[in-house]
Amino acid sequence: AQRVTQPEKLLSVFKGAPVELKCNYSYSGSPELFWYVQYSRQRLQLLLRHISRESIKGFTADLNKGETSFHLKKPFAQEEDSAMYYCALSGQAGTALIFGKGTTLSVSS
Amino acid sequence: KAGVTQTPRYLIKTRGQQVTLSCSPISGHRSVSWYQQTPGQGLQFLFEYFSETQRNKGNFPGRFSGRQFSNSRSEMNVSTLELGDSALYLCASSPGSNTLNYGYTFGSGTRLTVV
Numbered sequence: 001a002q003r004v005t006q007p008e009k010l011l012s013v014f015k016g017a018p019v020e021l022k023c024n025y026s027y028s029g030s031p032e033l034f035w036y037v038q039y040s041r042q043r044l045q046l047l048l049r050h051i052s053r054e055s056i057k058g059f060t061a062d063l064n065k066g067e068t069s070f071h072l073k074k075p076f077a078q079e080e081d082s083a084m085y086y087c088a089l090s091g092q093a094g095t096a097l098i099f100g101k102g103t104t105l106s107v108s109s
Numbered sequence: 110k111a112g113v114t115q116t117p118r119y120l121i122k123t124r125g126q127q128v129t130l131s132c133s134p135i136s137g138h139r140s141v142s143w144y145q146q147t148p149g150q151g152l153q154f155l156f157e158y159f160s161e162t163q164r165n166k167g168n169f170p171g172r173f174s175g176r177q178f179s180n181s182r183s184e185m186n187v188s189t190l191e192l193g194d195s196a197l198y199l200c201a202s203s204p205g206s207n208t209l210n211y212g213y214t215f216g217s218g219t220r221l222t223v224v
Contacts (some may be wrong), residue, residue, distance in 0.1 A: 043217055044215040046212040086151070097142065
């Protein structure tokens with residue numbers, strides 16, 4: 001069965017500090033992993049996907065199959081990064097996209 | 110290009126009633142998924158439709174049902190409403206036959222309050 005775990009409900013950091021939002025998954029095959037973000041009063045939106053190996057708004061995430069993790073990182077947090085972040089997993093083609101419970105990131109000055 | 114549209118935005122219903130929520134995906138998208146979002150449980154998967162067929166189903170009771178029309182618009186229905194059904198219901202659409210390489214585009218949701 002697919003499962004996504006985000007161990008932290010809330011992560012509070014100061015502006016300019018590094019950020020790491022943790023995501024661990026459980027899936028027997030080769031997963032597709034995503035990070036979604038929901039800013040205050042905005043729609044949930046795709047931040048990045050592991051297959052693209054891209055950096056969006058300074059965020060990166062590396063899939064570690066050995067540790068079954070897909071942590072989201074940013075070297076220097078900005079106040080505008082404050083939002084709810086969801087890690088999501090999709091299994092083989094045609095399977096559902098399953099989300100973790102989310103982590104609220106709060107960046108203060 | 111219009112985004113994912115969900116109607117209505119807000120609903121207040123009484124326990125025992127039933128409710129129907131509507132979702133219009135992005136033009137050309139054939140996959141529609143529904144999620145229930147609550148503060149305690151986050152985003153929980155309800156079901157996914159692709160080309161009018163339910164392709165995946167989450168772990169919700171049979172009171173929750175859905176369907177997809179030939180124009181890809183989707184509806185979900187909740188019968189015999191319970192207080193615990195109060196939540197934000199999100200619809201998401203995807204262009205292809207799977208989520209690979211695409212991800213989902215979400216609507217703004219329908220806020221359902223059961224009293």
